[in-house]
Amino acid sequence: MKYxxxxxxxxxxxxxxxxxTERVKDIYLAxxxxxxxxxxxxxxxxxxxxxxxLKIKGLLNRFVDKHVLGNNIRFxxxxxxxxxxxxxxxxxxxxxxxxxxxxxxxxxxxxLISGDRIFxxxxxxxxx
Numbered sequence: 001m002k003y004x005x006x007x008x009x010x011x012x013x014x015x016x017x018x019x020x021t022e023r024v025k026d027i028y029l030a031x032x033x034x035x036x037x038x039x040x041x042x043x044x045x046x047x048x049x050x051x052x053x054l055k056i057k058g059l060l061n062r063f064v065d066k067h068v069l070g071n072n073i074r075f076x077x078x079x080x081x082x083x084x085x086x087x088x089x090x091x092x093x094x095x096x097x098x099x100x101x102x103x104x105x106x107x108x109x110x111x112l113i114s115g116d117r118i119f120x121x122x123x124x125x126x127x128x
Contacts, residue, residue: 003027003036003127004076004105006114007041007097012052013069021128024113036076037068040075044097082107092121 005013012020013028027033027068048054056063063102068075078100085103093099098118105112105124112124 001027001032002036002108002110004036004040004101004110004112005073006036006112006116006119007044008115009113010037010041010067010073011045013071015023019115021115024128027113027127034071036108036110038076038101039103040097040100074103077109078104089122093118103115110123118123 008018009024011017013024025076028035028041042060045054045064046060049056049060067073082100082104085106086099086101089099098116101112101114102119102122102124104110111127113127115128117126
């Protein structure tokens with residue numbers, strides 16, 4: 001199976017946050033699953049770091065290399081095919097990063113791993 005991590009899930013995996021569900025841990029640890037992090041999540045982290053809403057150790061590029069590549073997570077680049085469908089998504093909320101994740105999941109036929117229930121309104125399967 002292919003799964004896309006919401007930004008907060010990626011960060012929680014890194015810190016082994018107790019809010020992670022056993023289901024998410026099992027999916028993440030199963031060697032048979034392909035786990036992806038969108039470049040949109042890296043972009044979101046960059047903005048939150050600059051706004052002082054997110055603190056990480058060291059530079060973001062090293063942090064990402066260590067925790068993405070070091071944990072067998074793959075990058076999901078942003079392509080035009082991911083962006084165009086956003087124009088047709090209903091406005092259940094206005095977070096541009098979340099809307100892009102929804103569109104990527106639809107286009108790539110992935111399930112989204114997120115604790116955010118707003119995704120249940122969209123035509124994606126949310127895992128939590």
